[in-house]
Amino acid sequence: MTDPLFAYFTAVAGADGQASNVEIQRCLKNYDGSNFSLGTCTRMLKMLDRDYNGLMGYNEFKEMWSAISQWKTSFRKFDKDNTGTIGEAEIIAAWKEWNYDLPDHFAKIVLWRYDPFFGNRMNLDDFVGFGITLKQLFGQHMRRRRNYAGKAYFSYDEFMLISMCLI
Ligand SMILES: [Ca+2]
Numbered sequence: 580m581t582d583p584l585f586a587y588f589t590a591v592a593g594a595d596g597q598a599s600n601v602e603i604q605r606c607l608k609n610y611d612g613s614n615f616s617l618g619t620c621t622r623m624l625k626m627l628d629r630d631y632n633g634l635m636g637y638n639e640f641k642e643m644w645s646a647i648s649q650w651k652t653s654f655r656k657f658d659k660d661n662t663g664t665i666g667e668a669e670i671i672a673a674w675k676e677w678n679y680d681l682p683d684h685f686a687k688i689v690l691w692r693y694d695p696f697f698g699n700r701m702n703l704d705d706f707v708g709f710g711i712t713l714k715q716l717f718g719q720h721m722r723r724r725r726n727y728a729g730k731a732y733f734s735y736d737e738f739m740l741i742s743m744c745l746i
Pocket residue numbers: 627628629630631632633634635636639
């Protein structure tokens with residue numbers, strides 16, 4: 580039995596049978612038809628590159644494909660006004676449901692960070708990038724938490740290194 584995703588992956592990956600961030604970018608689209616940013620594609624590749632070869636093999640690609648389908652479901656759920664983008668109230672609703680305790684005004688900063696056109700809107704790729712970053716930042720904070728009061732302790736080096744890897 581042929582696996583349609585494998586056939587698709589083969590076409591995307593080309594002769595070397597491995598998909599690069601640029602090749603991944605070609606097959607991921609936002610709801611306005613634009614391609615995912617190379618930044619988000621690179622971030623997903625780094626996260627799922629289990630054998631650290633800097634490329635996506637078929638199993639890694641399959642994992643990304645199922646993650647993207649979950650992100651899409653989540654995106655459509657929070658895009659209450661069906662604009663194909665996520666606005667301020669919608670991103671607040673999203674992180675609340677994901678159980679992140681963040682102040683509402685954080686949404687303005689997030690939209691400023693992700694929307695290069697200052698339209699206060701996030702595309703699907705921004706939404707994915709934000710979700711991944713939030714999870715990674717939260718994980719770093721958790722690891723350095725000394726109590727449950729929400730305070731974590733970072734050395735200067737740790738802070739610089741983590742920020743540089745995650746921004
Ligand atoms: Ca790989």
